[in-house]
Amino acid sequence: MNSKEFLHYYRKMSILKNQEVSLKEAEEDIEMMVESIAEAIAMENELKFKNKGKFILEDRKRKTVQNIHTGKKTKLPPKKIFKYIQPKSLNIPEEK
DSSP states (O other), X not given: OOHHHHXXXXXXXXXXXXXXXXXXXXXXXXXXXXXXXHHHHHHHSEEEETTTEEEEEEEOOOEEEEOTTTOOEEEEOOOEEEEEEOOTTSOOOOOO
């Protein structure tokens, strides 16, 4: 699902709950939610939701790359990655 599809899904769910929102309001709500989650993770490196899972920010391993022309090896700095870990009680199949 891409962001546009999620926007329409969010709007459809609000209509079902008798709280109809416009596309612009739905977009603002989603943007605010994503920014809030990102800020919380940046502050603590982890955000847990009871029975929903947790979001974590962790460092990837340093990579060593080699220049194909000179053969010189260079170490790249580790990157931060954003990861979601689902709880065992939530039955969402993982993609392979």
